[in-house]
Amino acid sequence: MEERRISKAVIKRLPRYYRYLGEMLNNGVERISSGELSNKMQVTASQIRQDLNNFGGFGQQGYGYNVQYLYDEIGKILGVNTTHPMIIIGGGNFGHALANYDFSKNGFITKAIFDIRPELAGTSIRGIPVLMMDELEEFVEEEQIEIAVLTLPKSKVQEAATRLAACGIKALWNFAHLDLDVPKDVVVENVHLVDSLMQLSYRITSYERPEEAE
Amino acid sequence: MEERRISKAVIKRLPRYYRYLGEMLNNGVERISSGELSNKMQVTASQIRQDLNNFGGFGQQGYGYNVQYLYDEIGKILGVNTTHPMIIIGGGNFGHALANYDFSKNGFITKAIFDIRPELAGTSIRGIPVLMMDELEEFVEEEQIEIAVLTLPKSKVQEAATRLAACGIKALWNFAHLDLDVPKDVVVENVHLVDSLMQLSYRITSYERPEEAE
DNA sequence: TAGATTGTTAATCGATTAACAATC
DNA sequence: TAGATTGTTAATCGATTAACAATC
Structure with a gap:
């Protein structure tokens, strides 16, 4: 009920996050900070954190994000975990x-x-x-x-x-x-x-x- | 030199205007007001006028827009008038x-x-x-x-x-x-x-x- | 603990909508 | 001229960025 409406701009960015995280997984990367991801993807770290926090707190202070976990959660958000x-x-x-x-x-x-x-x-x-x-x-x-x-x-x-x-x-x-x-x-x-x-x-x-x- | 940078959002809407105007031309429509176009396209009349005025004053007070002229101008803006x-x-x-x-x-x-x-x-x-x-x-x-x-x-x-x-x-x-x-x-x-x-x-x-x- | 980095609030920036004077 | 509708300024809304306290 406290669900805010997620803006189109946010949704449009999710598949791209998903793609980058998938590539990192393939390369065996286990953790990533919003700052590092920001460099790779050419978006601000702030935007990444804001975007993700629309759906939940997926990271951990002082650590960053677990790549596999974040990948899976974005997959669920996008509905690509089911057929x-x-x-x-x-x-x-x-x-x-x-x-x-x-x-x-x-x-x-x-x-x-x-x-x-x-x-x-x-x-x-x-x-x-x-x-x-x-x-x-x-x-x-x-x-x-x-x-x-x-x-x-x-x-x-x-x-x-x-x-x-x-x-x-x-x-x-x-x-x-x-x-x-x-x-x-x-x-x-x-x-x-x-x-x-x-x-x-x-x-x-x-x-x-x-x-x-x- | 007084060129403002046109936002991506505006550019994205231009092909759609172009398409609707093309259809009107085919239907023999000669003039259209931002209000009528607004109804057809489900965007605000204000947005249409703002979008167009990024590139020039294509309309006439009290009359609206000439469909052929506006179609041609948007075509030029989009560069579809040349090969x-x-x-x-x-x-x-x-x-x-x-x-x-x-x-x-x-x-x-x-x-x-x-x-x-x-x-x-x-x-x-x-x-x-x-x-x-x-x-x-x-x-x-x-x-x-x-x-x-x-x-x-x-x-x-x-x-x-x-x-x-x-x-x-x-x-x-x-x-x-x-x-x-x-x-x-x-x-x-x-x-x-x-x-x-x-x-x-x-x-x-x-x-x-x-x-x-x- | 100290350092790092998130989650989140506040500030800024930009885009959309509203309003209206200009003018055909 | 009166009515209609633009072009454009001002107001609002929303999205992005910055800042920082919370916390791992």
Whole structure:
């Protein structure tokens, strides 16, 4: 009940902490202070401590943080300590590439790929079956799918999102360049590649302001 | 010289404005007020006006904004009014998918895909030639490539980034799950898919804080 | 114990929102 | 002109950084 709302800025930094801690673990590092981590990651030690203390006191005065413990706790915060059944909607280039990428190390298990092209029925990618869209609702419910990855054409994605929301999906990972309209209990995380590329473009561009109208 | 530094938060919103304005143009909308745009986009009218006024006064009191003009100006700010020669480094699933995606509408022209697998030499994707990595430097310089898309394995991406920086690339669009170390005049825009998925995961997870040590 | 480093409060900085005079 | 809506200043809110007492 005393739960503060954690800001988006904090959440965005957690996966990066997690990655750095994972690398340290691999290198056999046992403890780390906020100061050392600060140097490695180019963020302030103060920010690291503030961020972590949103969730609990994971360190020890005079010692710092135990890498394994902190790694595990951040994993729990991010929910990557449990498995998340996932499906990919849209078996085009992007859906295909994502199906081939193995997210299972972090608990994301791709259970099926959905498409509308009949010629893909019965095929599979990396052992993941390609199913037809008319099997969607039944599959989501039976397999208790939590996450749907949306890699459909812009024109078809809203309909798919609505269907998924209706059969109880928890989250949509949306790769279509479009803002989805779904009930507010469905989480939407957007990957807008074009937006990302435009931000890059901005940074290599020098804009000349138009002449003032006199 | 009176140039203020524009914050990242503002830049991040520009592509979204651009997208909404583009849709309005397609729908034949000629003018829009910050208030109307605010409703459509779910941001405050005040924020829209502040954001735009970082770059100039694009509107007119009592009238609002001309959609075409504002669209064009934001396009210039983002640098999507000119062409940006681009290459993809790494012809795996992801590189392949990105090669098939057409970013040319916004000025990003994929000139080549680079790989190390000899069997891919001489092949092409959507008319884009696959070249070998030993041709990299010459190609970048001759074709005046501005942007390199990095879709290589984690273990190889830093070396490629260093080579690209050395031959004058302006920006790296990095899909590898790794922070790159490059000279500070080279722009790096990261697409960390795993981080994005973890942020999604966070939002469907409820973390239980560990028991306080007594 | 002395030294180190956290957890946490206070200070600062920056971004968002509100308000309104300027002006089309 | 009257009404609408911007551009911009001021107020608020939130996030980051600094400081330091608590404590291992």
